[in-house]
Amino acid sequence: MPKTREILEQMGEQIKLARLRRKLSAQLIAERAGISRQTLNAIEKGSSTVAIGSYAAVLHALNNLDTDFLLVAKDDEFGRKLQDLELPTRKRAPKKGKL
Template structure:
């Protein structure tokens, strides 16, 4: 069975590339070698290179391991979708219609 490929939109690709560049700059500002970050993250130097290029084929676990190796920057991942303004507005609109909350299914 072949592996499914994910289609990455151009804007998302640019975001990933920017994120990779920011990770690389964070490493350089800390004056930590690529070899040491890769070792601390438990990944190969080639994978670190892919992270720093913003490759979409690298797992989010590898990204988080690299951020952790850069002195605990993985906590920044908690900021993703934290302030979901559109989602909250949509949720509030749904709550104003007077509908009941959906029943939970019991197994």
């Protein structure tokens, strides 16, 4: 999907810039993340074939930037509205003597 590809490319660029700002080598980050240098290169290019766990490992290797993953779908307003529409409405049992 084109929009997803754009987001991953932007994320990859931001990861690369974060690494460069910290003056950390690609080899060091790859080692800290437990991935190959080639996988890090793919992440920095925004590859959609790399597992999200590898993205998270790289963000963690860049001094705990992986906590931002907690923001993903945190406030799913649309999903909550859909859920609310499907909630059953409770009907009261008839009162005694009014059958």
